[in-house]
Amino acid sequence: MSATIIGVAILVSQVLLGAAMCTACWRLLRGPRAQDRVLALDSLYLSGMLMLLTFGIGSGKTIYFEAALIVGLLSFVATAAIAKFLMRGEIIE
Amino acid sequence: MNQLDALPTWVAIIVAVLLVAGAAITLVGTVGLVRFPTFYQRIHAPTVGTSFGALFVLVASMIFFTATETRPVLHEVLILIFVSVTTPVTLMLLARAALYRDRLESQNPTPEPPPPISDAASGENASSGKL
Numbered sequence: 001m002s003a004t005i006i007g008v009a010i011l012v013s014q015v016l017l018g019a020a021m022c023t024a025c026w027r028l029l030r031g032p033r034a035q036d037r038v039l040a041l042d043s044l045y046l047s048g049m050l051m052l053l054t055f056g057i058g059s060g061k062t063i064y065f066e067a068a069l070i071v072g073l074l075s076f077v078a079t080a081a082i083a084k085f086l087m088r089g090e091i092i093e
Numbered sequence: 094m095n096q097l098d099a100l101p102t103w104v105a106i107i108v109a110v111l112l113v114a115g116a117a118i119t120l121v122g123t124v125g126l127v128r129f130p131t132f133y134q135r136i137h138a139p140t141v142g143t144s145f146g147a148l149f150v151l152v153a154s155m156i157f158f159t160a161t162e163t164r165p166v167l168h169e170v171l172i173l174i175f176v177s178v179t180t181p182v183t184l185m186l187l188a189r190a191a192l193y194r195d196r197l198e199s200q201n202p203t204p205e206p207p208p209p210i211s212d213a214a215s216g217e218n219a220s221s222g223k224l
Contacts, residue, residue, distance in 0.1 A: 002100040005106060006157075020122070024123045027126050033194075035194070039126065039184075042183065060161060065172075087189070
C-alpha cells in the first residue's frame, strides 16, 4: 500500500519537475538577453537538484543526496561567475 | 519494494503530499519564468522554487529516510541551508549585472527610482514645516 503511494507520488513529482525543466529550457533557448539565459540556467540547476532527490527517495540510496549537494554547489558557483562576467565583460568593451 | 511496504501508511501519505507539493511549486516558479514580460519581473519567479519547492522536497526526503532507516537522518538540512543562503546572493549579483548592462545601453527601459519616494519626502517636509 505505502509502496504504491510513494511510487505514484515519485512518478507525479518527476513528471512535474520534468515539465519545470522543459519550461526553463524554453527560456534558456528563447531568452532575449544573456541575463535571462543565466536565470533560466539557475532554475534548471534547481529543478535538476530536486529531480535527483526524488530519484534518491525512489531508490532508497543516499548516493543521490551527495550528487544533489554537489549540483547545488555548482549552481551557486556557475551563476555567480557568469553574473560577474556579465558586468566585467561590458566594462572591458 | 518489500522494504517500502513495511513503512506506515501515514508516513507514506505525508511523503507523497510533500513531494508533489514541492514539485508543483517548482513548476509554478518556472512557468512564471516563461510568462513574465520583463527581466526584472522574471527574476522574482524562480525564487518560489528555491524557497518552498526545495523546502518541501527536502523535508519529504528527510521524513522518508528517517522512517526507513529508523534513525534521524538530517543531512538534507545542509542543502536547505546552502540553497537558502546562496540564492539571494547570486540573484542580487545577476540583477546588478542586468541593471548595469541595461543602463549602459540606455535603450531598454530600466526600473527608475520611484517618484513616490520624493513625494513622501516632500510630504514629510511639508508636514514637518507645518509642525
